[in-house]
Amino acid sequence: MLLLAVAAAPLLTSGVSVLGPTLRSELNLSRAQFGLFAVVIFSVAAAVSVPLGKLSDRIxxxxxxxxxxxxxxxxxxxxxxxxxxxxxxxxxxxGGAALGMSNPLTNRMVNVLAHPAHRGRIVATKQVGVQVAQVISALIYPMVAGLLNWRAGPGIGAFLVVVALGVILAWLLPRSLFPAKDGSSLHPVGDEIRASPRFGMIVLTLYAVLSGIIYQAAFLTLPLFAHEVFALTPGAAALTGAVLGAAGLVSRLAWGTMSDKRQNAASALLLVAGLTSISLLLLVLAAMYTAGWALWAGTVLYGVSGTAVTVVLTSTILLHFPPARIGRVSGVVALGTFAGFAFGPMLFGFMVDSAGYPVAWTALAVCAALAGCLIVVTRARASGGTGTPGT
Structure with a gap:
């Protein structure tokens, strides 16, 4: 049920991606107009995440x-x-409003319905909905566009959304034993979940901004980079995105399990994710001066680490903030993620145009280093504090 809820909105973004050339031709879009789509959808998602997060706590x-x-x-x-x-x-x-709604809503549902020991795996499973939407869009939209026209793709996506909602309301929802509107938990945990300065909202949001910049810039740019720098065919270059997505699908489930087993070490997991992201960026940079294998190694490595950041961030929120605030805290952190998504590719492209790929990849490596420094400084302050454990 949660996977379907997360997959609904990405049916639009993934569809625009796979239908890009056709959309530009049929709607007479300039490159700037087509690129504006990502800026608008993620900016709107960032803007509405907080109010919709608060709303999800109340309804x-x-x-x-x-x-x-x-x-x-x-x-x-x-x-x-x-x-x-x-x-x-x-x-x-x-579509931006849909993206802004899904994360706070499903996070609150996980908090209310899932036992604390299983939340990491459930969060990882629901986030796989993004990859499910990508697969559905890649397989169905181009096929029906060839048989009928491009409008049939998003039309079928809309039909699938209605079917998914019907399945949830008619079959999954009654079986899930949902609590009353007041949000009372099936698994009350009392003081086990509390707001902790170590994982304060500001730190998590800043980390989300930096990781969002890196992920979206890498995700959108790797195929173009592989084509322009290594002279790969468009089809071969597109495999970098497929490799990144496949590694991300597997890694999200693995990191979700680690989050369950290492609930008191979420900061360490975030630190590892940040440092591993640096490794990807340095490998990609090295590939320009050594051999193409470094590009693929870096892509796999980032798929294993960078795509799992959302899972660890969400598990951290569920562990360290009270149930009544899960929606709004998730909304604030999602604001940071979507802000990074909105402006990361644009800033990366500006750096490539003005200074070249080496400077642009180095800038992303600096972002990853800053994300790691955030966690290091926070852990140092926590261990040196005079308050209770976890402060």
Missing amino acids: SHKTGLVLNFTLAFAALMVLATATSAAGFIASAVV
């Missing part, structure tokens, strides 16, 4: 799920009926 899970799927359905239908750049950007606005 029932059923209402939240209906709202989540309705926004995703509306975004796909706006794209399917678009006839110009205005309609294309309008779908990004609605």
